[in-house]
Amino acid sequence: MPSSIQHCILALIAAFCACGNAFAQTVEFKLQQREGWVGTPLTMQVVVVNFKSDPQPPEVAAGADFTSAVVGAPQRMDMRQNINGVASRRITTTWTVQMTPNHAGVLTLPQITMIVDGRTYLSPPQNIPVSAAETGDMMAVTVKSKPPLLYTGQAADLILEIAIRPYSNREHDVSLNERQMWELIDKPASSWGVFEPRIRELVQNNQPASSREEIRDGARWCVYEITTNTNAARIGALDIGDVRIDLRYPTGISVNRDFFGSPELSLSGIRKISMSPGPSNVVVQALPEMGKPASFRGAVGQFAIQASAKPTKSAVGDPMTLTLSVQSLSANKEELRALQPPPLDSPALTRSFRMPSDPLAGTVDGSTKTFTQTLRALNADAKEIPSIEFSYFDPATSKYVTTTTQAIAISVSPAERISSTALDGVNAAKKDVPKTSLTEVDGGLFANAASNDDLVSDQRLSVGWTTGLVFAAPPLVAVTLLLLRRQNQAAKNNVGLARARGAAKIALRNLEGAKDVAAIATLIQGFIEARTMRPTGTVTRSDAANFARMAGANAACLQSLDSILALGERAAFAPQGRESAQSLRAQAATLIGELDQLSWRHKTASILEEIQT
Structure with a gap:
């Protein structure tokens, strides 16, 4: 082939690649929901594709209709492909913006501004219908007793019934099952009243509550039952404590790309629903006085x-x-x-x-x-x-x-008694006992000396148990010390184990030098990564809560953990003052001490893994 033709082909390929790269540089504004509810955030992803310089965070216009904020750290992905010898590269940086409606109506989303490589990109105007936060069409909570009529002092089974309408998405042909909807109940944030011991047992064993499906008004509902025993101690409405169920109800599903570029489904938005049972209809009656036996x-x-x-x-x-x-x-x-x-x-x-x-x-x-x-x-x-x-x-x-x-x-x-005659007989018997007589011999003390034959008749050495233990003790102690030394050496060589054991000490030492709220949250996430032997930077806020829950953390500990990590996420883009960090250090030190006392296990659970099935 003539060299001129080869140069032309190479020039065309270079021009094609350059045009392709030019088209690849863009900013995408992806809204995950098409409707909203008052108090429930709407989520928009701002995706910057193939830009030369590192882009700055997006800016959201302020307004009375929405309360907006950029949440979390940006996610970066570098994907390379080589198809039939043609190499391509896609570099993306994604921010998440949450916009929470303040009232109902058809509202216009606040405009988002993105400046990259000297160019300004604006999100297109969009109108979203926003409804009042009605929860009765999504969840229902009731408390029953078995038997339904109780008397003072009677034992009964209390049943907490949680009915949830499962989420479904026609676009992706996805419907969440009973186990997946159970995982969406925010157990640490909920209040369980007298059902707290039972729910703690279910969480520690990673078990769902007993469930069934029901058809209500033509729609499918998942009904969960949590049963506990109680004793009706007082007359009147049965006291079940503070019961409030918090549910993270999905509002959308999005298609993302995994590390290998394959599509995967994930929840794109969450609507928080809280509901408590109505006034208790379980009434305790007094026992009748008529006919009461003595x-x-x-x-x-x-x-x-x-x-x-x-x-x-x-x-x-x-x-x-x-x-x-x-x-x-x-x-x-x-x-x-x-x-x-x-x-x-x-x-x-x-x-x-x-x-x-x-x-x-x-x-x-x-x-x-x-x-x-x-x-x-x-x-x-x-x-x-x-x-x-x-x-x-x-x-x-x-x-x-x-x-x-x-x-x-x-x-x-009758009780036995000893008569005086019997006592006289005992004394008389003692009188009849013959007396011992002594014989005097000559020679003084030498007369009592044993013969030499008696002294040397047996010269064999007898070793008893005590002597044997004395001789055996040093070897046993030496072997034990050797085993302990090898065990300690093996523990030192295990870097992950050493990192887990010293996690609390390192976190508390670094806590004194933490200058802001984001640094404190990062320290706590690093502590959990060390205790679970996971690589640095791989544990998210939700992962941290799940690992702590599996390790046996109570509701108060989980609430404190989530609040500190949430403050850290907000502080990453809206830095707090030194006063905020100073007030948070004592809470973080207490939290690290509580987390260090838990029983950490290497378990993971996620409902998202089952969505595709």
Whole structure:
């Protein structure tokens, strides 16, 4: 091929690439939602593509309709491709802008200005319909009791029912399932009242609540049930504590590119919904006074009682153990926890037996609570342990029931006494014992000396257990020290383990030199990365909350963690003063101490991994 033609082809290729690069330089404004709600942020992504200089953060115009802010750090991606020998490169920098509507109506989004390489780019004007924050069409929260009617002292199952309408997106043909919607409940931010122990157990075990699907008004709903046991202690509306459920409801789904350039779906916007159950319709009634037996001690439910004694043969004043076993016949065994023993002060019992006056505690084993008491017969005329009354209120029939144990036959013998004649016989027997006589020998002390043969008859060395342990101890100690030294050496060589162990100390030392709020938040994220043995800069705000939750952090700790990281994100683009950092250091030091006491485990969980399926 002539050289002139080759030069022409190369020139055309260079011109084509230059044009392609020119077209690739742009700024994209991507709005994730098409409608909004008052108080729920709208999210817009500002994507800068293939610019030479590092772009500055976008500027959002102020206005009365929206409260706007640039959130988080910019995300940078450098993607290179080589298709059929043609190389291409796409470098993007993405900012996230949140615009929160302040009132309902058709509102115009604030204009976003982006200046890059000396050129100014403006977001196009867009109108968004904004509605009032009605939550009843998305979530419903109720509390029920089983049984529905309660009496004072009755044990019951309380059921927290959370109904959520699952999110679906027709454009991408995606509908979230029950597990994914459960993960969207903000458990640390929610208040759970009496259900707190149960929800903590579910979170620690990474388990969802029991759930089912229901069709309500032609729509699919996911219904979750969280059950806990309680005892109705006071008359009136049952106190369930502060119950408020916070839900991060999706408002859109976007298509992003992963590291390899493959498309993946992610939630593009979140609408926060908070809801509490209405006034409690679980009412506790007082027990009726009419027909209440004298032996009633507050037991509410259905019970059976048995009695046994051991031994059944004894002498006057000797101890006998009386065992009373009360069995719960109800489905809820929580009623045994506060169950009191039957009265043991009946005249039939105290007339023939003496017993301690200390209250009986009792022990619960399955469906039975056992009480034990020590009895001592006062005389040999006691032939049986009389029957013992036990009364309870049956809520199924709304009546008092009195049941008795079977009388226990016993045999009591008189206490043995030693007569004076027997004592005289003992003294007389002592008088008949022959006396020991002594014989005097010559030679003084030498007469008692042993012969030489007796002294040297056995010269063998006998080694006992004590001597053996003395000789074996030094080798055992040496081997133990060697193993400990090797273990310590292996721990020192494990860089990740050493980093995790010293994470709290390093974080607290660096905390003193942190000059702003963003630096404090970065220190805490670095602490969590060290404790979970993850690379620096890979743990996000949501990751940090998830890892802390899996490690066993309580709601207060998680709230403090999220608030500090949120302040750090805002401070990255709106720096705070030194006063703000100074006031936050003490809170951050306390948080690091609490996080260091948790049990860190290397688990990850995300609903986004299941969206494509």
